[in-house]
Amino acid sequence: MKPKVFISKRIPQEVEDYIAQYCDYKIWNEETPIPNDVLLKEVADVEGLMTPKGIITKEFLNSAPSLKVVSNIAVGYDAFDIEAMKERDVWGTNTPFVLDEAVADLVFGLILATSRRVVEFNNYVKEGKWDRVLDSEESFGKDVHHSTLGIIGMGRIGEKVARRAALGFEMDVLYYNTKRKPELEDKYGITYSDMESLLERSDFVLLLVPLRESTYHLMGEKQFNIMKSSAIFINCSRGQTVNENALIAALQSGVIRGAGLDVFEKEPVAVDNPILKMDNVVVLPHIGSATQKTRFDMAMKAAENLVAGVTGQVPPDLVKELQG
Numbered sequence: 001m002k003p004k005v006f007i008s009k010r011i012p013q014e015v016e017d018y019i020a021q022y023c024d025y026k027i028w029n030e031e032t033p034i035p036n037d038v039l040l041k042e043v044a045d046v047e048g049l050m051t052p053k054g055i056i057t058k059e060f061l062n063s064a065p066s067l068k069v070v071s072n073i074a075v076g077y078d079a080f081d082i083e084a085m086k087e088r089d090v091w092g093t094n095t096p097f098v099l100d101e102a103v104a105d106l107v108f109g110l111i112l113a114t115s116r117r118v119v120e121f122n123n124y125v126k127e128g129k130w131d132r133v134l135d136s137e138e139s140f141g142k143d144v145h146h147s148t149l150g151i152i153g154m155g156r157i158g159e160k161v162a163r164r165a166a167l168g169f170e171m172d173v174l175y176y177n178t179k180r181k182p183e184l185e186d187k188y189g190i191t192y193s194d195m196e197s198l199l200e201r202s203d204f205v206l207l208l209v210p211l212r213e214s215t216y217h218l219m220g221e222k223q224f225n226i227m228k229s230s231a232i233f234i235n236c237s238r239g240q241t242v243n244e245n246a247l248i249a250a251l252q253s254g255v256i257r258g259a260g261l262d263v264f265e266k267e268p269v270a271v272d273n274p275i276l277k278m279d280n281v282v283v284l285p286h287i288g289s290a291t292q293k294t295r296f297d298m299a300m301k302a303a304e305n306l307v308a309g310v311t312g313q314v315p316p317d318l319v320k321e322l323q324g
């Protein structure tokens with residue numbers, strides 16, 4: 001008999017066909033996210049779950065007594081309760097590597113959109129305002145090439161961004177990371193910095209850290225106050241790494257020039273969030289990895305992890321906290 005699994009979001013047919021070879025599966029094929037009560041019912045007798053959010057708590061695990069593996073279709077697994085999973089001996093996996101380049105591309109999308117005011121002036125043209133002259137200090141953008149980029153969090157995505165920045169845009173790249181990476185310094189000519197001087201010197205500050213207790217609200221009032229008033233803040237990590245009220249205050253009072261945000265403290269962002277009214281902020285609905293190929297690769301990787309986990313093999317992308 002094949003092991004039973006549940007897939008809590010739509011996935012490409014090819015990935016579904018792969019899972020079907022090894023598992024007896026059910027899938028949530030609706031456009032809207034699966035309601036929690038439906039999910040809890042579906043996981044009551046499964047050995048594997050493939051999910052885009054991976055919100056795994058002790059209570060959730062109690063509702064899924066046969067569960068062996070949770071395959072998260074994302075690289076971030078901040079919603080895993082690692083201790084509860086250890087206690088219940090449940091494997092948790094993620095999808096590293098396959099999304100690094102796509103997220104790095106989007107980082108540059110936000111850097112360019114904010115500095116060159118792409119969205120603001122797109123609206124200006126579409127609203128028929130082009131007859132107004134755009135030739136004053138207030139209407140100019142800000143150069144990206146040869147400016148200074150400060151990257152907080154030099155993991156795999158950080159490296160892809162650093163390569164684009166240093167070799168393509170000829171930027172000076174500073175980085176702050178818990179572990180210094182001399183090999184990247186040699187390869188791309190980037191410079192290790194403490195966080196304070198990175199904030200002080202950068203024209204663009206990019207946050208790319210995973211969400212953990214130690215990175216919760218890593219950027220707050222104090223950090224924004226250190227940044228240049230001409231600097232732009234970019235967040236492509238998790239919304240909770242930033243104290244959003246402090247960011248709003250910094251943007252409103254001109255402490256920093258602007259922001260490009262793919263993530264929010266609460267997602268979907270509330271429609272009355274003041275950020276949504278700011279011309280100097282470009283916002284996106286958490287789409288860092290959302291290209292067709294990348295999302296396919298993530299789904300396939302997650303499927304391989306799921307199948308391995310329910311067929312008694314250690315999944316290739318078992319998260320490090322659950323290894324050993």
Ligand code: DGY
Nearest residue numbers: 073074075076288289
């Ligand atoms: C990830 O893979 O963690 C992306 O942020 C999508 O959630």
